[in-house]
Amino acid sequence: MDYLAMLSHLFRQLGYNGWVVLIDETELIGRLGKKARLTAYKNMASFLFPAQYSRLESTFTMFAMGASFVEDVIETKHDFENMATVYVDRSEREPTEKVLNHIIAAPQLQPLNQDEILGVLKQVQDFHGRAYGWESRLDVREVLKATETRGYLLRTRIRAAVELLDQLYQYGQAGNIQINDLGEPHYWDDDLPSLDECVQE
Incomplete structure (x- = not known):
């Protein structure tokens, strides 16, 4: 995070008003284990709420994720409950909780007509x-x-x-076009250990 904070400061020193950070395919967070997912949400707080949780200057961040993320990840994988068990102290929970609520309240793009x-x-x-x-x-x-x-x-x-x-x-002519379905991403189950759990063993 220090490197990004330095970059944001550098952009201001160079005379720019700020910078925009677009993070695509954020739904891949859903593939992480329980603790790694909570850490990812905490890192998101640094971008979404820089004045409170980081030293990023004049940074506007957009995260793009699949429409089913709330249902497939936050609800199905019980992220609010996991947060309450992992972060006992209210101040530790706050950034993650704000991000989860922010994701739930985020506007959804309408399908193209x-x-x-x-x-x-x-x-x-x-x-x-x-x-x-x-x-x-x-x-x-x-x-x-x-x-x-x-x-x-x-x-x-x-x-x-x-x-x-x-x-x-x-x-000069087109035959039958075969395109495999790309579909929506599938998320791994929580019974896979996180990297932290593997390192501690």
């Missing part, structure tokens, strides 16, 4: 054409139609669109 998905696929088509120096002459609605059966996740639709465009570029 049809026009927004169409816009993304149009950009994929344009980038593909620029990358290979060709024009697909395919209406983007046909790309959308070809990706509709591939699932609801945007990344899966993008993969299907790239596969379709690759086939059209290479062979």
Whole structure:
């Protein structure tokens, strides 16, 4: 944390108003053991509430995580109860508790509507054409139609669109597109020991 505090101070000294830190796929915290997860939440507090829990200057942080995190991790893995048993003292619990409540209250992004998905696929088509120096002459609605059966996740639709465009570029026609489901992440059970528990044994 000292290194990040030094960076935030350096940015201010260089004349910047601050910096933005985006941490993606935060739901991977769910794969950690009980104690490691609580430590991760405590570290998140340093970014989300820098004035209280760290020396970060002018730092704005965004954490992105899957919509099912609260149900799949916080509730299923009993993080509030675990916090109460691991951190006996109220002052030790406070940063973790604030983060958990912050996650629960966080706004959820709405799924993209049809026009927004169409816009993304149009950009994929344009980038593909620029990358290979060709024009697909395919209406983007046909790309959308070809990706509709591939699932609801945007990344899966993008993969299907790239596969379709690759086939059209290479062979002049597109066959059946097979895209494996990427799905939502699966979280490990708590019966796996944490690193701290392994080191202490």
